[in-house]
Amino acid sequence: MLLIGQALISGLLLGGLYAILAIGLSLTWGMLKVINLAHFTFAFLAAYITYQLSTSFGIDPYLTLFVTVPLFFVMGLGLQWCFNRFDVSEFNSLLVSFGLFIILQAVMSALWTADYRRIDYEINPYAQASFWVGPFALPIPQFSSFIAAIVLAGLTIYVLNSTYAGKALRAISQDPGMAAAFGVDYKKMSMLLMGVSTAYAAVAGVFIAMIFALFPEAGVEWIGVVFAVVILGGLANVPGALGAGLLIGLVQALTTAIANPGMAPLVTFSLLIAALLFKPEGLFTRRSTL
Amino acid sequence: MKKWYGPLGFLGVGLLLALVPWLKTVFGFPTFYLIFLYFTFFWIAQASSWNMLSGYSGYFSFGQGAFFGIGVYTIATLIDKYNVSFLIGLPLGGILAALVGLGIGFVVFRLRLLKGELFALLTLAVDFVLAAVVRNSNAIDGGFGVRLGSVKPPAFLGDFTTMMYLLGLVIALLTVFVSYSIYHSRFGLGLFAIRDDEAVAEGLGVPTFRFKMTIFALSCFFIGLSGALQALQIGYITVEGIFSLRVPLFVIMMSILGGRQHWLGPVIGAVIIFTLTDTFSKASIEYLNQIIIGSFLIIMTLFLRDGIYERLKQRLWLSLAVLFIATVVLMITGLGERLISQLAYAMLITVAFLLIPDHLYHKLISPFQFLHSDEPVGVSDA
Numbered sequence: 209m210l211l212i213g214q215a216l217i218s219g220l221l222l223g224g225l226y227a228i229l230a231i232g233l234s235l236t237w238g239m240l241k242v243i244n245l246a247h248f249t250f251a252f253l254a255a256y257i258t259y260q261l262s263t264s265f266g267i268d269p270y271l272t273l274f275v276t277v278p279l280f281f282v283m284g285l286g287l288q289w290c291f292n293r294f295d296v297s298e299f300n301s302l303l304v305s306f307g308l309f310i311i312l313q314a315v316m317s318a319l320w321t322a323d324y325r326r327i328d329y330e331i332n333p334y335a336q337a338s339f340w341v342g343p344f345a346l347p348i349p350q351f352s353s354f355i356a357a358i359v360l361a362g363l364t365i366y367v368l369n370s371t372y373a374g375k376a377l378r379a380i381s382q383d384p385g386m387a388a389a390f391g392v393d394y395k396k397m398s399m400l401l402m403g404v405s406t407a408y409a410a411v412a413g414v415f416i417a418m419i420f421a422l423f424p425e426a427g428v429e430w431i432g433v434v435f436a437v438v439i440l441g442g443l444a445n446v447p448g449a450l451g452a453g454l455l456i457g458l459v460q461a462l463t464t465a466i467a468n469p470g471m472a473p474l475v476t477f478s479l480l481i482a483a484l485l486f487k488p489e490g491l492f493t494r495r496s497t498l
Numbered sequence: 499m500k501k502w503y504g505p506l507g508f509l510g511v512g513l514l515l516a517l518v519p520w521l522k523t524v525f526g527f528p529t530f531y532l533i534f535l536y537f538t539f540f541w542i543a544q545a546s547s548w549n550m551l552s553g554y555s556g557y558f559s560f561g562q563g564a565f566f567g568i569g570v571y572t573i574a575t576l577i578d579k580y581n582v583s584f585l586i587g588l589p590l591g592g593i594l595a596a597l598v599g600l601g602i603g604f605v606v607f608r609l610r611l612l613k614g615e616l617f618a619l620l621t622l623a624v625d626f627v628l629a630a631v632v633r634n635s636n637a638i639d640g641g642f643g644v645r646l647g648s649v650k651p652p653a654f655l656g657d658f659t660t661m662m663y664l665l666g667l668v669i670a671l672l673t674v675f676v677s678y679s680i681y682h683s684r685f686g687l688g689l690f691a692i693r694d695d696e697a698v699a700e701g702l703g704v705p706t707f708r709f710k711m712t713i714f715a716l717s718c719f720f721i722g723l724s725g726a727l728q729a730l731q732i733g734y735i736t737v738e739g740i741f742s743l744r745v746p747l748f749v750i751m752m753s754i755l756g757g758r759q760h761w762l763g764p765v766i767g768a769v770i771i772f773t774l775t776d777t778f779s780k781a782s783i784e785y786l787n788q789i790i791i792g793s794f795l796i797i798m799t800l801f802l803r804d805g806i807y808e809r810l811k812q813r814l815w816l817s818l819a820v821l822f823i824a825t826v827v828l829m830i831t832g833l834g835e836r837l838i839s840q841l842a843y844a845m846l847i848t849v850a851f852l853l854i855p856d857h858l859y860h861k862l863i864s865p866f867q868f869l870h871s872d873e874p875v876g877v878s879d880a
Contacts, residue, residue, distance in 0.1 A: 243615060294800045298615065299558070303754065303799045306747070310792035314785035428743060432626050435619055470641065474630035477623040484620050485605060488612060 210343055215465035216458060217344050223457020224354030225419075228412040229430065230437040230449040231361060232405035238444020239381035240398050241298040242291055246305040248427035248434070249312040250406050254280055254413025255422055256320055262331045262417075269332050269418050270352075276410040284406030288399040309427070317424035324421040332418055353415035360408060361450040368446065377401055381444060432473070433460075436480040442490020451492050504678060512671045519660045532663045534776065534838060539666035540728055541772045543673040544745065545752040545764035547720035550677050551713050552750075553758030554686060556693030558614070561621025562746040564628045565718045568595040569725025571632060574644045574735050579637070584649050588665075588726045595722025596715045603714040607707055613696070622746075629741035643736040646729065665727055673720045677761040680713075689713060751791070755798050757805025766806055770845050777842035801853055809852045813859070821848040 229251060236242045257279070258272040287308075290296075296304055329335055334352075338345040368374035376397050379387035384394055420426070437456050441448030459479065460472045483491055515535075522532060544562070552558045572594045573587035602624060606612050612620060632639045655661035680686040688709050691699035700706045729735060748771065749764075756767025771791070778787035802809060810817055824844035833840070854862070 296800070300799050300803075302615070302618075303750075304796050307792040307795035307799070310788050310795070314788035314792065318785040432622070436623070439616070439619060468634075470630060470634045472630075473626050474634065477626045477630070480623045481620060481627065484612065484616060484623070485609065488609070488616055 212462070212465050214344055215461045217346065218350065219457040219459070219461020220454055221346070221350035221354045221457070222461070223454035224357035225350075225412060225415055225453075226434055226437050226457055227357040227450045227453025228353065228360060228408055228415075229434045230441060230453050231357075231364060231446055232408035232412075233434060234438045234441060234449045235364070235444055235446070236402055236405045237438065238442075239377055240288070240291075240401060242288070242296070242301040242305075242402070243298065244287075244305045244402075244405070245302060245431070246287070246308040246312060247405070247409050248430050249309050249316070250280055250283070250409040251413040251416060251430075252422065252424070252427045253312055253316060254410040255417035255420075256316055256325070258414045258417040259320075259325055259327050259422060262327050266331055269327060269334070269414060273411065273414050276414060277407045280410035280413075281403040281407040284403035285399045287406065288402035289395075291402075292395050292398060313424050313427065320422070320424065322424060324423050326421040327417060335418060347419075349415060349418035353412075353419070356411060356415065357450060357453070360411065361446050364446045373397070373400070433476060436476055439480060439488075440483050440491050442493035445490055445493055448490050448492030452490075455491075504682070505675070508671060508675045508678070512667065515667050516664065519656060519663055529659050532659050536659075536662045536666040536731065537776075538769060538772050539663075539670035540724055540731075541748065541752060541768040542765050543666075543670040543720060543724035545749045545756070545768040546670075546673045546677045546761070547717045547724070548749040549753045549758055549761075549764040550680060550720075551717035553753055553763070554680065554689040554693065555710060555713055557710065557714075558618045559621045559717075560618045560746050560750075561624045562721060562749050563741050563743065564621070564625040565595040565599060565721040566725040566728075566745050567625070567628055567632065567740045568598055568718075569722030570729040570732070570735060570740050571638055571644075572722070573726040573729045574646060575638055577646055577649070578644050584730060585652070588723060591726030591729075592719040592721075592723030595725070596719035599714045599718030600711060603711045607710045607714075625741055625746070629737050632741070633737045639735075639737055641737065643734060645734050646732075649730050662727070662731055666724075669720070669724050669727060673724065674761065674765060676716065676720070677764075680716075681761040685709065685712070751795055753805075755794070755806060757807030759804065760807050763805050763807040766810070770806070770849070773838060773842045773845060777839040797853070801855075806849065806852060813852065816863075817848050817851055820851045821845065824848065 229247065233244060233247050236244050236247075254276040257276055258269055261267050261272045261275060262269050291301060291304075327335070334348040338347045339351060340346070366374075368378060376387065376392045379390065379392055380394060380397055388394055416422070433456060437449060437452045440455070441450070441452035456476055456479075459475055463472045463475045518535065519532060521527075522529070544566070548559065548562055569591035572591040573584060576582040576587040576590065577584055602621075606617065606620060633641045649658070651658055651661035655664055680689070688699065688704040688706075691702070691704050692706055692709065696706055732739070752767035752771050753764040754767070755771060756765065757763030771794075774794075775787060775791065778790055798805075821844055824847040825840060828840040828843055829837075833843070
C-alpha cells in the first residue's frame with residue numbers, strides 16, 4: 209500500500225511536468241494553429257543550458273531560470289515571426305517545426321555528445337533532498353515542478369480571462385479576421401503567445417535538467433505522452449491540460465507500480481485512442497452548443 | 499493510348515533494372531551498388547504506399563511505423579518461431595498489415611471529427627501502442643529482439659544480395675504501378691475529391707467510407723509487404739529500431755519533397771533523400787546529415803509547397819540538363835569521391851535550380867527566349 213501511495217505521489221508530481229509542457233503546446237496549437245514539435249527540443253535545449261551553466265560556473269540550477277526563460281522567450285518571438293512571415297499553414301507548421309526539431313537535436317548531439325549528462329549532486333543538492341509528508345517522500349525538484357505547473361496554469365488562466373491581452377488572444381483564436389477588425393494586432397499578439405509558450409518549455413527544461421539524465425534524443429520520448437496530454441485536455445484549454453497532465457502521470461505511475469514499466473505506454477496511448485474515438489474535443493471540454 | 503503504354507513502360511523499366519545483377523557479373527562492379535539500389539527500392543515502395551493514402555486522400559498518417567512493424571514482426575515470428583519459409587512470410591506480412599489497417603479504418607473512418615491533425619496523432623498513437631504490445635509479448639519479441647538466421651535464397655534468385663535486389667525491385671515496381679493505376683482511375687478521382695472537400699465529395703456520390711477503407715488497406719498491404727522484405731535485410735530486429743519514428747518521418751519527408759499530388763512525386767523524393775542521407779552519413783558526421791535533412795525539410799515546406807514534381811514538370815529539359823552537366827562535371831573533376839556522392843551533389847544542385855522562384859527564372863532565361871517561339875521556356879507542356 210505504501211508503495212502504491214508513493215508511486216501515486218511520484219506520478220502526480222511528474223504529471224505537473226507534463227502539464228507545463230502541454231500548456232505551452234496546447235495554447236499555440238489551439239490559438240495560433242501552430243503545432244510546434246520543436247517545443248520538445250526547446251525544453252531539452254534549455255535543460256542542457258541549465259546543465260552547462262551550473263556545471264561550468266557552479267550556478268544554482270533554479271537561478272538559471274533567469275537566463276533560460278528570457279532567452280527562450282526571444283526564441284519564441286523569432287519563431288513566430290518566421291511563421292507569420294511565410295504564412296505557414298497549420299499542417300506545414302508541423303513539418304517546419306519538425307525540421308527545426310531535427311536540426312536542434314543534431315546541434316545538441318554535436319555540442320554535448322550522445323553521452324548521458326547529469327548535473328553534479330554538489331551543485332544540485334536538491335536532487336537527493338525530499339520533504340516528508342508522513343511516510344511519503346516529496347523530492348524537492350519534482351515537488352517544485354509540480355508547484356510551478358499549478359502557478360503557471362493559474363497565471364495563464366488569469367491572464368487569458370481577465371486582461372486585455374488575454375481577451376485579444378481569445379478573440380484571435382475565435383475569429384482572426386474579426387479580431388483584426390477590432391484592432392487586435394495579430395502579428396504582435398501571436399509572437400507574444402509563442403514567446404510565452406517557449407518560455408514555459410524553458411521552465412520545464414530547467415526541471416528536467418534537475419530530475420533526469422540528459423541525452424540528445426530524449427525529446428522524442430516525450431512527444432507521445434505530452435501530445436496525449438494536450439489532446440486529452442482539449443486544445444487551448446489550460447485547466448484541461450493541467451488536469452490531463454496529472455491524470456496521465458497518475459495512470460503511468462499506477463501501471464508501472466502494478467504491472468511493469470513496459471505497460472505504461474500501452475495504457476497511456478490506449479487511453480488517448482479511446483478519448484479520440486469517444487470525446488475528440490478533450491476530456492475536460494464541455495461540448496459546445498452551437 | 500495511355501491504356502497500354504503505361505503498363506508496358508513499367509514492364510520495360512522492370513526488365514532493364516532486372517538486368518543489373520547480370521551486368522554486375524559481366525563488368526564486376528562492387529556489390530555495394532546492388533545494396534544501395536535495394537535500399538532505394540525499399541524507400542520508393544514505402545513512400546509510394548504512404549502517398550496512396552495520405553497524398554491522394556489527404557488523410558495524413560503518422561502511423562507508417564506501425565504497419566511497417568507488423569510486416570517486419572510477422573515474417574520474423576514466422577521464421578524464428580515456426581520455421582516457415584520467408585516466401586510465405588512476405589505476403590502474409592502484407593496481408594496482416596492490411597487486416598489491421600481495415601480494423602482501424604473501420605472504427606476511425608466512421609467518425610467525421612477524426613481528420614487532419616487528429617487522424618495523424620491517432621495513427622501515431624497506434625504505433626506507440628503496437629510497440630508496447632510487441633515489447634511486452636514474449637510470443638513476438640518480449641523486449642530482447644529477434645535475430646533472424648541467414649535466409650537461404652532459392653536457386654532461381656541467385657545469392658542473397660541478388661535475391662534482395664530482385665525482390666525489392668518487384669515490390670517497388672508493383673507498389674508504384676498500383677499507385678500509378680489509382681492515379682489514372684475513377685477511384686483515384688474519388689480520392690482526390692475526398693482530399694479537396696469530403697462533404698462535397700460525399701454529396702456528389704463518392705462512396706467515401708468504402709474508398710477510404712480500400713485505400714487504407716492497399717496502402718497498409720504494401721507497407722507491410724516491403725517491411726517484411728526489409729526484415730530479412732536488417733537481420734537483427736528490435737522494437738526500438740522498428741517502431742521508431744524514422745520510417746514515418748522519412749516517408750513523409752520524401753513524399754512532401756517529391757510532391758504528394760502525383761504518383762511520381764514520392765519516387766523522386768525517395769531517390770533524392772535516400773541518396774543524400776547515404777552520402778552524408780558516409781561522411782561520418784551524423785549530426786551534419788541531420789542538419790542538412792532538417793534544413794531541407796524546412797526550405798521545401800516554405801518555398802516549394804507542391805513538391806519537386808510540379809516544378810520539374812515546368813522546367814523538365816533544363817533541369818535534366820542541369821542534373822546531367824553537374825554529374826559529368828563532378829565526375830570529370832573527381833569531386834565527391836564516389837559515384838553516389840557525386841550523384842547526390844548533382845541532385846542538390848538541380849534542386850537548388852528548381853528552387854529559383856518563377857519570376858526570377860523567367861528573367862534568367864529571357865535572353866535565350868529566341869530558341870523558342872513566344873512562349874517562356876519549359877512552360878509549353880504545362
